[in-house]
Amino acid sequence: MTTTGKGPAGPGGGSTAPADLPVDGASEAAGSTALHDGPPPGERTDGDTRVPTAVGPTVVDPVAPARGPEERLSSGPVMLGPIRRRVSLTLDGREVRVPEGATILDALHDEGTPEQADTPTICWAPNMDPINACRVCVVEVEGSRALVPSCARQCEDGMAVRTDTEKVKHSRRMVLELLASSVDMDRASADVQRWMDEYGVDAQRYGPPAPPAAAGERDRRHAGHHHAPDGATAATVHQPVKVDNDLYVRDYSRCVLCYKCVNACGSDAQFTFAITAAGRGFDARIATEYDNPLPESACVYCGNCIGVCPTGALISRREYELREAGDWHPEEQTVSTTVCSFCGVGCNLELHVQQNEIVNVTSPADHSVTHGHLCIKGRFGFQHVQNL
C-alpha cells in the first residue's frame, strides 16, 4: 500500500478494480514474473493497479437500458488513480520492485521476507501519515551516513537497504531500552512487548526508576530548566493518571511521545487540534492548551487518540475502571464488527465485549468509510444497549 492520500487501504475498502475487467495498465496484473523482465528500471511505466481512490466500474445505472455482462465489459471501469511507475531496490541483497512513492517500510511489509516484514514500529500506523518520531524502524541505506527511518523514507531506484546489520539491531534495541527505562511499557501492544524481548531489551541497567512526579509537576516544567540526573536512578515520565471526564483517561506514565494522538486529533483525521507536544527534550509531554483539563479544552471526545495510542496511555474510562478493579480480562473478550446505530454515514464499529458488556469500541483502520476513526457517538454512545 502506498502512503499517499487517504484512499481505501486495500480489499477492506472494497473498491479496487477486479482483475478480470480491463483496466489501464492491465498487463501488470498478469503476474509477478513480468516484474523481472522488460526494460531496465525506471523506464517502465507499468501501472500499479491498486489505485488509492475508490473507483470501481461506473457502468451500471438503475435506469439505463439493461445490458448484459458482455456489454459491461466493453465499457470497463473508469480508472482515475495515477498510474505509478515501479522502482527497484534491494532488501538485504534481494531485489524487489515497488510502486514509486512507497516507503521502505511498505516495501518491507509487501515484498520482504517474514523477518523483514516484522520490522518494529511504534509511531507508525497503517491509517496515518508517517510521523517519523520513534526511530525504532530504522534501517541502513547504502551511502547514507545515518540510519534511516523506514516508515518515512520513500524508496528510490537502486536503493540498497539492509535490515539485518549489527548497527540496525543495536539502534533498535537502544530505542526500545531507553523507552522502557523511562516509560511504563507493560500495556504496550503485544508486538511491542515481543520486540522488546527479541531485541534483548534490559531496562534495568539504567538503574532503579526515579520516583514519580507529583500531579501536574511535569506539566509546569519549562524548557531549559531541566537538570541532568545524577545517574543513581533512571529518569522517568511517571506521574499520576489524569482522570477529568467520564469517557477517557490519560496515563502519561505510559506515553512514549509517538505523536500519534496529536496527529489523529489534527490533520490525519479529526482536525480539532486539541492537543500537541509542549516542552522540550525530556520534559516534552502531550498537553492541551495551557494544560487545561479536557472538559475545558477543545477536545470533542472523538477518542481517535485512544484508537491510535500504542502503549495504553490513552484508554477509555471503563477500561481504566475495570483494570483498576482487577476485572480487565482481554482473554475473555470478544470483538464483533457491526455498523454504528446513529447517523447515516455507516461507520464500522468493532464492539469489544466482556461478560456481555461493551467495554470498548474501535473501528477497522483499513475500511474506506472510517479509516479507523470515529466520533463521540460511535465510540462512546453505546450505553443505551448496555444491560447492566
Added chain:
Amino acid sequence: MFGAGGGTSAYVEAEHADLLVLWGSNARETHPIFFHHVLQGLRNGARMYSVDPRHTSTARWADAWLGLDVGTDIALANAIGREIIHAGLVNRAFVERATTGFDDYAATVEPYTLERAEEITGVPAATIRELAHAYARADRAQICWTLGITEHHNAADYVFALINLALLTGHVGRYGSGLVPLRGQNNVQGGGDMGAIPAKLPGGYDVGDEEARARYAAVWGSDDYPREPGMHLSQMFEAMERGEMRALYCIGENPAESEANAAHARHLLEGLDTLIVQDIFRTATAELADVVFPATADWCEYEGTVTNSERRVQRVRKAIEPPGQARPDTHIICALATRLGHDWGEPTAEEVWDELRSVSLNWHAGMSYARLDALGGIQWPCPSEDHPGTPLMHARLWADDPAERGRPAPFTPVEHVAPVDALDDEFPIRLTTVRLLDAYNSGVQSGGYSSPLRVPESLRIDAGDAARLGIANGERVRVVSRRGAVEAPVGIDPSLRPGLASFTPHFTEEVDVNVLTNDAWDPKSGTSEFKATAIRVEKLAPVSSPMPSPMPVAGA
C-alpha cells in the same frame, strides 16, 4: 437521483474534489466521519462553501459562508443557475447530450437575478456570484446536503433546485463530481431500498411495476397487495385525523416526540383503536400503546444489513445478548404472521437477505453475505456475484454512444415559495431545529451516555436579539408559536444571526420543541417543515440564574 433514490458518489471522492458545497448541512457535527473525508479534501486543496442560515462549525471551515434566511434556498439556487447561464458557464456539451428541459429551466430561473436573490435570501449578490462561478468552473465539484434541504414543506423542490445546478454544469457522473445527500439515520437509505416508502417495492421497483410484481409473486406466493402507493407518515396522521386510520403498527419510531406539532400528533395516537409499538425502548409512543413488542437492538444484538449514504450495504452483527424478552424484529413480525394464520417460520437474517437478493435483481442480487464480509460492504447497484458494486453512479450520462447514455436526466424547474409559517409582528423570530455533535434525534439513544460536551437545552438566539428583548444569557423565557408554547432558558449563540433562533430536538424532557414546530408537509416526500417555525420570545417574571459562560460550541 434520476430515478434511483441514492447519492451519486462514494465518500472518498470528497477527498479528491476541487470544490465542495455543503448546503443545509452541518456535517462537522451531524456526519463527523463524512466530514473527515471533506477535511482531507480541504487538505488536498479543495475549496469549500457553506450554505446555511447559521455560521456552524462546518461553516468555519469554509472559504465563504452564505448565511441565507431559512427557507430561501430555492431562490439562491435559481440565482446561481441564472448566473451560470448568463456568464456562459453552462456545460453545453453535457446539457445537450444528457439532459432535457433546459429551456424551461432557463426561463424559470430568469427572474432570479443576483439582486432579487440578495433581497430574498439576505446573501450578498457578490457572494452568490462567487459561488456560481466557482461551482461552474471547478473541474470536480460536489453538493452535499442534509436536513436543511429536506425538512421543508416543499422539500423535494429544494432537492430539484440543487440537482438542476449539477446538470447545468455537468457535475454528476464523474469521479469527484456529484450530488451527496447525507442520510440522518444509519439505515434511512436501506429502509427506503427495502420498500419502506409508500411507492416502492424492495429493490427500488415501483409498486405498479408488473414485471417486478410477477417476480415477487413467485417468491412471496401472493400478488395480493396494492398497486397504488400507500400513505407516508404525514398522510397517516391526516388519515388518523379523518378517522380513516384506526390502527397503527409502529416499529422503531417515536412519533409522539419526533413529529412536528407533537401535541396534536400525540392526541391522534391516543385516539387510535389499536396502537402497537415495537421498539428497543419504552418510548413516549410506547407509553400510549395498547401492545408493546420489546425488540432487540439489531445493530448489536442480532444480525442483518444496513445501507449508508454512499449506498454501501454493510452487515451488522450480534455482539451482546439482548435483555429480557426482547426478540429480533424479523422474529416478531414472523411470529405475528403465524398467529394471523400465515406460517412464515423463523428465517435467519441471511435467509431474509437471500430472498431479497432473488427479487432485487439490479441493486442487491450480487451481494451475498460472504461477499459483504470479504469486501467490507458493497455499493449498489450490484446485479451479479462477479460485479464489484458501484461507487460512482450515472457515468452513463457521459457516454458517447446515445444508446449507452440511456434516458437523459431531466431539469425540474422549481420556484421559490416562502415557508408556510410566515413571520409577522406577532411571531417575528424564525425558529429552526438543529443538531449537536454528541446527541441524536429525540435523544433516546444518545441520552444514555455521559457526554462532557452536554449543556442544558436552551433557546439559542443572537446576542443582538437578546439585548433588544432585554433578556440575559441563561434567563428563562416563554417561547410561543402558532401551535404551542414552551419555557426554556436562553443561550446566546454567536453562530446565529439577528432574527434567527434554534432549539435541538434532543432533549424533549427539558424542552418539548416539537410542540412548536409546523406539521405542514411536503406533498412529494411527506417531510414536515421542522426547519421553519415562526415564534416570539416572551419575558417571564424576573427570576433568573444567569449561566456562567457563553454557550460552548462543539466541533470547532
